[in-house]
Amino acid sequence: MGVKTIVVRARPGNRSQGLLNVAGTIFPCALGPGGITARKREGDGGTPLGRLRIVSGYFRNDHFVTARQTRVPMQPIAATLGWCEVPDDRNYNRPVRIPYCASHETMHRLDNLYDACLVLDWNLKPRLRGRGSAIFFHLARPGFTPTQGCVAVAAATMRRLLPRLSTSTVVKVVR
Incomplete structure (x- = not known):
C-alpha cells in the first residue's frame, strides 16, 4: 500500500532532529540546524514548514540499487550532477x-548522503530568489546530525x- 502523507515534527528539546510519522510508525530523522521555519531563506539552515510533494529522485547506482523499487521517477547520479x-x-x-560556473551542491557525494535522494517541491515552480534551494529527503549522517534544511533518515528507513x-x-512538515 502506498504512503500518501509523511508527517515530520521537531523532536522535543532538539530542533535539528525530528520524528517522521508514516501511518503511525515513527522514525527518527535529521532536520536543519535552524529547525522548522515558516520563513525559509537560502542558507538559513531551516527546514521549511509546509506540504512538500515528492517530485523525483536520484540514487547512486553503485551504492543504493534498491532505490529503483519505487513509484518515484529516479535517475542514477552521475559524477557530473550538481x-x-x-x-x-x-x-x-x-x-x-x-x-x-556558479556555486552548486555536488550530488555524487563521498559521504553517501545522497545515495538515495528525493527532490521535494520546495521553491521549484515558481522559483523565488533566495527562498531556499535543494530541499531533499535523503539519507542521514550517523547520529542524525543536522542537514542544511533537508529531511534525512537512516538508510534502513529509506529502504523500507x-x-x-x-x-x-x-x-508534511509541521510544528
Missing part, C-alpha cells in the same frame, strides 16, 4: 552539469519507505 544554489543564477534550484512512495506522497 544542484545550483545561487539565487541570481538562471539555474537556481535546478540540477546542473558540473563543473558549473521507498517501495511505498510515489509522486503523490506529501511530506
Whole structure:
C-alpha cells in the first residue's frame, strides 16, 4: 500500500532532529540546524514548514540499487550532477552539469548522503530568489546530525519507505 502523507515534527528539546510519522510508525530523522521555519531563506539552515510533494529522485547506482523499487521517477547520479544554489543564477534550484560556473551542491557525494535522494517541491515552480534551494529527503549522517534544511533518515528507513512512495506522497512538515 502506498504512503500518501509523511508527517515530520521537531523532536522535543532538539530542533535539528525530528520524528517522521508514516501511518503511525515513527522514525527518527535529521532536520536543519535552524529547525522548522515558516520563513525559509537560502542558507538559513531551516527546514521549511509546509506540504512538500515528492517530485523525483536520484540514487547512486553503485551504492543504493534498491532505490529503483519505487513509484518515484529516479535517475542514477552521475559524477557530473550538481544542484545550483545561487539565487541570481538562471539555474537556481535546478540540477546542473558540473563543473558549473556558479556555486552548486555536488550530488555524487563521498559521504553517501545522497545515495538515495528525493527532490521535494520546495521553491521549484515558481522559483523565488533566495527562498531556499535543494530541499531533499535523503539519507542521514550517523547520529542524525543536522542537514542544511533537508529531511534525512537512516538508510534502513529509506529502504523500507521507498517501495511505498510515489509522486503523490506529501511530506508534511509541521510544528
